[in-house]
Amino acid sequence: MPSPRRRPLLVPVLLCALAVLAARPTDGTDGDGGPGTALGPQVARLYEEAATATRQYEDGRRSAEEQRAKALEYERLLDGQRQKTGALREDLGRIARAQYRSGGGLPLTARMLLADDPEEMMRGQRAVSRAHQAVDRAVGENLRAEARLAADEARARSAWQTLEKRNADLARLKKKIEGKLEAARSRLEGRADSSVAAGSCPGAVRLDQPDINADRPWVAPVETYELSASFGSGGSRWANRHTGQDFAVPVGTPVRAAGAGRVLKVSCGGAFGIQVVVQHAGGYYTQYAHLAAVAVDQGDRVGAGQWIGQSGTTGNSTGPHLHFEVRVTPETGSALDPVPWLSARGVPLS
Structure with a gap:
């Protein structure tokens, strides 16, 4: 999973860059060498562009899955919070019903006059009041927690949906680059076969070289195979x-x-x-x-x-x-x- 650093903000920049890459000409010409002379470098460049598009698409997919998982987790927590709030509300209702059944419907003065032990009755009244206030506070805290979780869920779901849309755009660009690469490969292969059949080796066409790790005296002859x-x-x-x-x-x-x-x-x-x-x-x-x-x-x-x-x-x-x-x-x-x-x-x- 990617880190939660603000990776989604990189996606619009990437899409703009890939749009430029995908729009580059692939007619096999360079500025001064005539048709076909830049075909090899063009294929190499398209390989890099396709590899970059693939990496960024996979990174975007992982980011989207991470945001989706967050949204689902917030939704699960929110359901639990709502259940907890509902239980507290039920507790408050039970306290109110018990108070009513024990004479809570009479004025406090009348209950004191009728009580066998007014002092004991007042202690019970204060306990019920404290319980009522505690449940009320808990309900309020849970409602605020619900609101926070609902906001978090909405943000995560919005980020997920935005990434999904951007990934769809990126997938289309990736497919476009790969189509250009396949066409350039075919032309490169045809030109090589024609040269060999004619008995004339094609001259060297210099490629833009990758960064080379000087600490590695030996490498595999191809990178991915x-x-x-x-x-x-x-x-x-x-x-x-x-x-x-x-x-x-x-x-x-x-x-x-x-x-x-x-x-x-x-x-x-x-x-x-x-x-x-x-x-x-x-x-x-x-x-x-x-x-x-x-x-x-x-x-x-x-x-x-x-x-x-x-x-x-x-x-x-x-x-x-x-x-x-x-x-x-x-x-x-x-x-x-x-x-x-x-x-x-x-x-x-x-």
């Missing part, structure tokens, strides 16, 4: 055994350098489609294959977590994913199992 084909698994798509670890991700997902190093090779064609090979210290190499776009050139220095390309389905691929290898030489045939290799460097995969 599902593991699919593993190292050494068999299948008709491979001549022998699978030589890497596959990460199932949508087309256009930013691909990160697993560690610092130098880009040794950028190529396209063949079973791996568009691929990047990075050389690391210690005699290790990592390969990133089946890409849809690259963001580096041969010879570039890269840091751990730097975006070097975007996932795709080029080459010998049955669906969008990243094929990731760790090798002891730049070429195929020297691959290690990437999962324990990364785990030994503080990057467990799951």
Whole structure:
């Protein structure tokens, strides 16, 4: 649950920001490079915008549920307070009825004259009066508590209903951004396939880089993923055994350098489609294959977590994913199992 800090006030700002994001053009052009040259960065940006919209939508849903729970709790407390007030009113009625039956309908002077023990009668009268006043005070306090609870319930219910409406607006904006992302993915995939079929590798299209944590020398090659084909698994798509670890991700997902190093090779064609090979210290190499776009050139220095390309389905691929290898030489045939290799460097995969 989010903290009760004034989170709902952030929602209007968010909706305005997302409205601007959703209204951005997605025709695949940049200011000076001609049609299609900015498609990769556009997909990466839309990924971030969709992720932001999703996070904010989920935060809004949690806030709405919190406000709904508060409203229901106030309603429960209010019912209990009303029952308590009703019981006190009944007590007051019983006192009044008992007083009447014991002669409370006669004037006080007449009751004193008729009483066997006037002093005892006065003590009883004062006790009844005090009981009457106590119940009356309790009823008043309970009525004030009812009013406070009713006001709290009304505020919580109003906040919940407002958040529900804003969440509906946010869900529509999120869906709009995701629709643009899906269209841009399709164009990116089509352009990558055309380049590979023509035998001409697309040049590097630089991406706005994320903030990189310098304290992490190694990272997973993609941030969010599902593991699919593993190292050494068999299948008709491979001549022998699978030589890497596959990460199932949508087309256009930013691909990160697993560690610092130098880009040794950028190529396209063949079973791996568009691929990047990075050389690391210690005699290790990592390969990133089946890409849809690259963001580096041969010879570039890269840091751990730097975006070097975007996932795709080029080459010998049955669906969008990243094929990731760790090798002891730049070429195929020297691959290690990437999962324990990364785990030994503080990057467990799951």
